[in-house]
Amino acid sequence: MSHFLTFQQFATEDDANEVAEKLKEHGIDIIIESNPPLLDSNFIGTQYNNYVLLKIDADDFEKAQKILIENTPVDINTVDKHYTLFSFTNNELMDVLKKPDEWGAFNYNLALQILKERGVEISEEKKEELQHEFIDTLSEKKSLSKWLIRLGYFFSLIGIPATIVGGIAGMNLIYNVFMLPGIFGIIIGWQVARSKKTLPNGTQVASYDDNTREHGKFMALLGILSLIINYCIVFYQLY
Numbered sequence: 001m002s003h004f005l006t007f008q009q010f011a012t013e014d015d016a017n018e019v020a021e022k023l024k025e026h027g028i029d030i031i032i033e034s035n036p037p038l039l040d041s042n043f044i045g046t047q048y049n050n051y052v053l054l055k056i057d058a059d060d061f062e063k064a065q066k067i068l069i070e071n072t073p074v075d076i077n078t079v080d081k082h083y084t085l086f087s088f089t090n091n092e093l094m095d096v097l098k099k100p101d102e103w104g105a106f107n108y109n110l111a112l113q114i115l116k117e118r119g120v121e122i123s124e125e126k127k128e129e130l131q132h133e134f135i136d137t138l139s140e141k142k143s144l145s146k147w148l149i150r151l152g153y154f155f156s157l158i159g160i161p162a163t164i165v166g167g168i169a170g171m172n173l174i175y176n177v178f179m180l181p182g183i184f185g186i187i188i189g190w191q192v193a194r195s196k197k198t199l200p201n202g203t204q205v206a207s208y209d210d211n212t213r214e215h216g217k218f219m220a221l222l223g224i225l226s227l228i229i230n231y232c233i234v235f236y237q238l239y
Helices: 013-024 058-070 090-098 100-117 124-139 146-157 159-166 168-194 210-238
Strands: 004-010 031-034 052-057 196-198 204-206
Antiparallel strands (some): 031 052, 196 204
């Protein structure tokens, strides 16, 4: 079954459609989604973070990246010599070759040509090695520090003691303030437990290590339990 994920983001639909056409010509199925502005630009001005998402099947990520690289010719002689990549060191250019998904096909091909002019030839095997090295780095799962984990538990549980000591006079404050950390704790816990990242090859992996995700699950469950207890205490005190 198809599993469409965001392959690239663009500022405008025209930019997205330009890339989409190249991929469609080579049999890649495309979905383009626009993030609509929250308010009319007449009220809030131009919004620069309304990305247009270009999605393709996860299995096509590597194929699509190769298509874009092969179909984005670059003539180094026509590129402005003040262009950023010309000031890069060889190591920095190699870093560009590691991340074609971040730098784009034009910069990738230009980096190859600049290196070639400097006498550095990059074989196909080396290109793949660099990209696999970057994917391995991205695959590494994060862990939260102990104080952040404690903070998450604090948010999940703070509503219970706050409700108990608040009394009837403090009901309004409890409803409007102390319930929020509990909800916040649930959101944090759920995000930590379920968060995933998409690698350049289309693979999705968990963002956090197993231990951290277990803490996230407990935070979410305790946050839910905290809210239930809060409502029970409030109901008992009021009635």
